[in-house]
Amino acid sequence: MAIHRTKMLIIGSGPAGLSAAIYGARAMMEPIVVQGLQPGGQLTITTDVENYPGFKDVVQGPWLMQEMQAQAEHVGTRMLWDTIMDIDIAGGPPYRAIGDSGDEYIGDTLVIATGAQAKWLGVPGEQELGGKGVSACATCDGFFYRGKKVVVIGGGNTAVEEALYLTNHSDDVTLIHRRDELRAEKILQERLFKSDKISTIWNKAVIRFEGDPAAGGLTHIVMQDTQTGEESTLDADGAFVAIGHAPATELFKGKLPMDDNGYLIVAPGTPMTELPGVFACGDVMDHTYRQAVTAAGTGCMAALDAERFVATLEFAKMESAEAAE
Template sequence: MATHKTRMLIIGSGPAGLSAAIYGARAMMEPIVVQGLQPGGQLTITTDVENYPGFRDVVQGPWLMQEMQAQAEHVGTRMMWDTIVRVDLEGGSPFRAYGDSGDIYEGDTLVIATGAQAKWLGVPGEMELGGKGVSACATCDGFFYRGKKVAVIGGGNTAVEEALYLTNHSDDVTLIHRRDSLRAERILQDRLFNHPKITVLWNQVVEGFEGDPLAGGLTHLSLKDRVTGQLSKFHCDGAFVAIGHAPSTELFKGQLPVDEGGYLIVEPGTPKTAIPGVFACGDVMDHTYRQAVTAAGTGCMAALDAERFVSGLSIDLHGHAEAAEAAE
C-alpha cells in the first residue's frame, strides 16, 4: 500500500479526464489520473470516429484515446492502473481517494471525470453487434446510415430527439416503444408525430438483435408484441438504443449534490461543484451533449479552474481574477 500525492487528482481517463491532465501537466500541477474500470472511456468501445476535430479521415476510438493518453504522459501526467472505490471529500482540500489496490491518492484539487454509461436492453446480439449496426448515440453514428433504414428504441425525450435527428440522414426512421404512449415532452411528441419520415411501432419489445458481426452487421430486430404476444422481425440497417444514460456518480453520493438524473450539479458555465477545489467534467455532469469534444472542453475548464484554485485565484463569470475564499 502506498500514498500518492499530487496537486491535481483526476478520476477517469476519457476525453474529459485526459484533457484535464494535459492542461494540468502544462500548468506544472503534476496530475495523477486513476484510469478506472474502462481506461479511455466510452471511445474505447467506439470504432469509427468521424466528428472529432482535426482529422480529415475516420479514426478509431481506441487509437484516439491512446494518442490522448500518450500526450498527457508526454507533458508529465502519471497514469495509475487502479479503480477508486471510495472518496473522502469531508474537510476540504486535500481530498482523498482510495483504490481497489489498497493505495491512497491525495490531491490538493480533485477532477471528477468518471463519465456516464448508456443504458442497454441486455438482450442477445446487442453487445456483439455494437458498432456494427447497434449504437446508443445517433449524434455520434447517424452519419453512417445516410439513406438507410434505421430504428430507435425507447419512448422518452432521448429517443424522440434521436429519431428526429436521424431524419437528417434517413428517410425511413421507426421509433419502437414497449408501451402505447410516449413519456417524452408534448412538444417533442408533436414534432415526432407530424414528421413524414418517422413511423412509430407501439407495444413492441425488442427481444434480440440479429445479424453477422463479421459480415454486414445488423440485419433485423426480433420483436414481441406485448398485447398479443405475436413475434415478428423488423428489418433495418441500424438500431439506436435510446433508453437513457447512467452517470457514474456512485462514489460521490451523499458528498456532492446530483440532479434528478443522477448527474453531478455544477455552477452554470463552469465545472465547479458544491465543494471548493472539486471539479466535474465530461458526461458525469453533462446530460445534454455527451460528445467527446464537449467532454474535452470541460476537462480543459476543470484544469484551468483547478490551477486557479491552487494558486489562490478564481475567475468570476465576467473573467475577472479575484481572491479565492476557498483557497485561503
C-alpha cells in the same frame, strides 16, 4: 500501501479526464489520473469516430484514446491503474481517495471525470453487433446510415430526439416503444408525429438483434408484442438504443449534489461543484451533449479552474507565513 500526492487528482481517463490532465500537466500541476474500470472511457468501445476535430479521415475510438493518453503522459501526467473505492471530500482540501489496491491518493484539487454509460437492452445480438449496426448514439453514428432504414428504441426525450436527428440522414426512421404512449415532452412528441419520415410501432419490445458482424452487420430486429406475446421481425440497417444513460456517480452519493438522474450539479457554465477545489467534467455532469469534444472542453475548463484554485491556496499560505514572521 502507497500514498500518492498531487496538486490535481483526476478520477477517470476518458476525453474529459485526459484533457484535464494535459492542461494540468502543462501548468506544472503534476496531475495523477486514476484510470478506473474502463481506461479511455466510452470511446474505447467505439469503432469509427468521424466527428472529433483534427482528423479528416475516420479514426478508431481506442486509437484516439491511446493518443490522448500518450500526450498526457508526454507532458508529465502520471497514469495509475486503480479503481477508486472510497473518497473523503468533506474536510478538504486536500481531498483523499482510496483505491481498490489499498493505495491512498491525496490531491489539492479533485477533478471528477468518471463519465456515464449508455443503458442497453441486454438482449442477444446487442453486444455482438455493437458498432456494426447497433449503437446508442445517433449524433455519433447517424451519419453512417445516410439513406438507409433505421430504428430507434425507447420512448423518452432521448429516443424522440434521436429519431428526429436521424431524419437528417434517413427518410425511413422507425421509433419502437414498449408502451402505447411516449414519456417524452409534449413539444418533442408533436415534432415527432408531424414528421413524414418517422413511423411509430407501439407495444413492442425488442428481444433480439440479428445479422452477421463479419459481413454487413445488422439485418433485422426481432420484436415481441407486450400485450399478446407474438413475435415479429423488422428489417433495419441501423438500430439505436435510446433508453437513457447512467452517470458513474455512485461514489459521490451523499457527498455532492446531484440531479434527479444522478448527474453531478455544477455552477452554470463552469465545472465547479459546491465544494471548493472539486470539479466535475464530461458526461458525469453533462446529460445534454455527451460528445467527446464537449467532454474534452469541460476537462480543459476543470484544469484551468483547478490551476487558479491552487494558485489561490499557495498565495494564502505565503500570506500566512509572512504574517507569522
